[in-house]
Amino acid sequence: MRILRPSISLSVVMFALVLTFSCCEDSEDPASYPNLSIQFDHYFNNNVFELNKQYVTANQDTVEILEHKYIVSNIVFINSTQGIERSLKNAYYLVKVSLDSHRYQLSIPGSSTGLPPGNWDKIRFLIGLDSATNFAPEAAPKLFTDEGMFWDWNTGYKFYVMEGRYFSKDLQFPSTGVIAHIGDMHNLVELEFDLSQKGNLLLENGKTSELVLNVHVDQLFVDPNLVNLSDSSFQQAMGGPAAVSYRQNYSNGYWVLNSISNP
């Protein structure tokens, strides 16, 4: 028997977040505003990425990933010809590979202060949180508290989490852990995608548009920094130089625009 675990708890988290952070209490009809779905499709060496499965990295290291998730926030829609930028306020998402699917569908429902209708040729967002949100003044963290993304009061949140195993016959045991918990403001990554190559994103009232991003998880281990997992600093990257190397790798060709479908 298999049980449907992750999707349930995730949807609860997202629902709660939407509840907490979307502005309006009176129920708005999403149908009268633009809706957007951003699909994150994860791959490893160009195969559909699965948790708990062994893969070989660029350095020929064998790894198995058990947990892979990251925070997406501050989504900005840009029309560079008209010089307009519109950002989604108070929208924080946790994108996560589940046991059932390599695809994470981030659905942004319409609301009066939500997605801006228009023709957008660029989109920008953070992998992580801006510092005001990362270091909220309250004693207790507010975001993703069920998902363990909060690190501590000095560091704020983990922006990117990968937990897995590294297999090698040179180890004391058949496998050891390989953990990348990346946070800290200097590891904040801003991504910008040129949508014009795929024909701009149209957001129209009452319609749903879709953006598909391919996520190349194997890129974590290469380019610009070839990761050699027998170096134990890469087995636990929690800040420090190893975290920076991982972050530089995922800043580069990790998230790639695949397609846009407009209404």
Next chain:
Amino acid sequence: MRRISYYLIFIAGLTVSCQKNGGNPPAPDSDNEFVCEGVTNTPLTIDLPTYFPPRSLPKGLTEEKFELGRHLFYEKKLSRTNTVSCGSCHQQSLAFTDGLAKGVGLYGDTLRRASMSLSNLLWEDKFFWDSRTLSLEEQALQPIEDHLEMDLTLEEAIERLEEDSLYDELFCKAFGVTEYQPRHIAEAIVNFEIALVSSDSKYDRYLRGKESLSLTEELGRQLFVTHPLPRSVPGANCGDCHNPLLTNGFLGPNGMKNNGLDSAENFTDLGFEEVTGNPVDRAKFKTTTLRNIELTGPYMHDGRFKTLEEVMDHYNEGLNWSPTIDPLMFASNNDPNSLKLGLMPYEIDAVIEFLKCLTDSSFVNDPRFSDPFEATVK
């Protein structure tokens, strides 16, 4: 007419008997059928601390269901031998555990696993050490039917309750019924369980900015939430698995972990694999709440550790490799030349001091959660 006379007898009975059995209505004599006047819906107020993960309360919680649930929770008639209630294995003074390594059932059999602390269940989405049950409603009836725990069929349970006039009144007020069903029992118990919110420990007061921790406790807190980096940042790495807010155990798929208690050849309990059938889940167990942990020993699913010192020894030294051991148990060493956590003795003490800040004495002494049958025997 008949109703009035019943109430007269009832009130008279109350006055006479209240010293003895504290306001329980007298057993009706067979001529006097109880007539239910209908349900009373006093909304149950439960404060959800603002710093807990957001949750909404289920609909329809009432004081009356809570009170019924509380009686059922402590009702020994719900076991074949009339000796065991939920409250036997989940005692309030022990944060609703039983002080035993493994539970003991109504016939004296030792159960497979340890009893579990009950608090902040609204924030849990899976139950039992192997998370085999995904809703509290479903969970609530299982101990009654379990042959080792309470050993009654639900029909028998209901027959027994029907013979006790106390429950006429309680079910009537809670649900407006005199003929009740298993789902009423479950709902009432769940009402009681959801109200078991523990949020007044020293750590809560710290989170609310009302109290500060001692230097040792603060060191323990920092160690607890910090993943170590060899040579540079000391850490005990607990918060990677146990939700740092300690409101509850962990949720999501990562809530089920193998924390290295045994090596593969010594597994006697397959844990989560028994539920999923998937070997990647072998010997994974629920990352349980650490609330009131000072009161809930012995520790782990099989109660193998008697003290928090023994627990810390395990995390610090007792690493047992197996294919499903959580990677976080490895990639967390303070000493680069060892795979072990390697905390210093004073750091271990500090973590334990911090864990003791999770004891919530108002929770374990709250009269609302106490045994209503005991309370009246004075």
